[in-house]
Amino acid sequence: MSAATNPSPGLRERKKIKLRHTIQTAALRLFERQGYEHTTVEQIAEAAETSTTTFYRYFPTKEDVVLDNDASPLFETTAAERPADEPLTATVRAAMGAVVAAAEADRDFTLARMRLVATVPALEARYAGEERRTIELLTGLLADRTGRPHDDYQVELIAFVLAGVLFTASRRWVADQGATALSTLVDQALTTVEPLLATLEG
Structure with a gap:
């Protein structure tokens, strides 16, 4: 498949991918430090330096931040x-x-x-x-x-x-x-x- 039909992600898409990974990484660190059940979405959003609204835009549930x-x-x-x-x-x-x-x-x-x-x-x-x-x-x-x-x-x-x-x-x-x-x-x-x-x- 040529580059024309399978283009690399643009800047906006790369930023989305980076933020998604940042949220997941922050979540996994918190889960390992204090346990999955004791970690809230609010704590994850704060650690990732984003909002809970943004979190839910990328991950519908706390489970999804691990499984996605x-x-x-x-x-x-x-x-x-x-x-x-x-x-x-x-x-x-x-x-x-x-x-x-x-x-x-x-x-x-x-x-x-x-x-x-x-x-x-x-x-x-x-x-x-x-x-x-x-x-x-x-x-x-x-x-x-x-x-x-x-x-x-x-x-x-x-x-x-x-x-x-x-x-x-x-x-x-x-x-x-x-x-x-x-x-x-x-x-x-x-x-x-x-x-x-x-x-x-x-």
């Missing part, structure tokens, strides 16, 4: 930009690789976010919905790339396995406090399940 991320759009964009005739395994690796690279680029932030998800029941419950959306996203990719229906049993099964790759690797990464690179964990898991992907193209 660009993983799904990044996965979709990367997959869409891949050559239509390349092997399915290459497309999946590229799309997952983009998501993993973004997570590792902001390693401390991502680890803090995932630690909260693992320890706060309200966040864990909402995160289950994110897992379901990931499975749906992978199902769509596999079906569209292979010409199979979305409700094809094999497509659904392999989408579930691939989602497990991402979430299991992420949980191990957090449990080990990032000792092993997330990209290494995902690569190991993908190497194990790639024969399944190959069956969709057979």
Whole structure:
């Protein structure tokens, strides 16, 4: 895709992205210092040097300040930009690789976010919905790339396995406090399940 059809964000959009990240970073610091339940939106807004009105413009709830991320759009964009005739395994690796690279680029932030998800029941419950959306996203990719229906049993099964790759690797990464690179964990898991992907193209 050319630069003309996929332009870089303008100054206004970059400012929005920066403020969004500033609010999330301030929130995570407060959550780690005084606990998720004991931190208010007002405190987060003050720490981010913004207003509660601005906070709610970016994040509808306190849960969203932790859970909101660009993983799904990044996965979709990367997959869409891949050559239509390349092997399915290459497309999946590229799309997952983009998501993993973004997570590792902001390693401390991502680890803090995932630690909260693992320890706060309200966040864990909402995160289950994110897992379901990931499975749906992978199902769509596999079906569209292979010409199979979305409700094809094999497509659904392999989408579930691939989602497990991402979430299991992420949980191990957090449990080990990032000792092993997330990209290494995902690569190991993908190497194990790639024969399944190959069956969709057979």
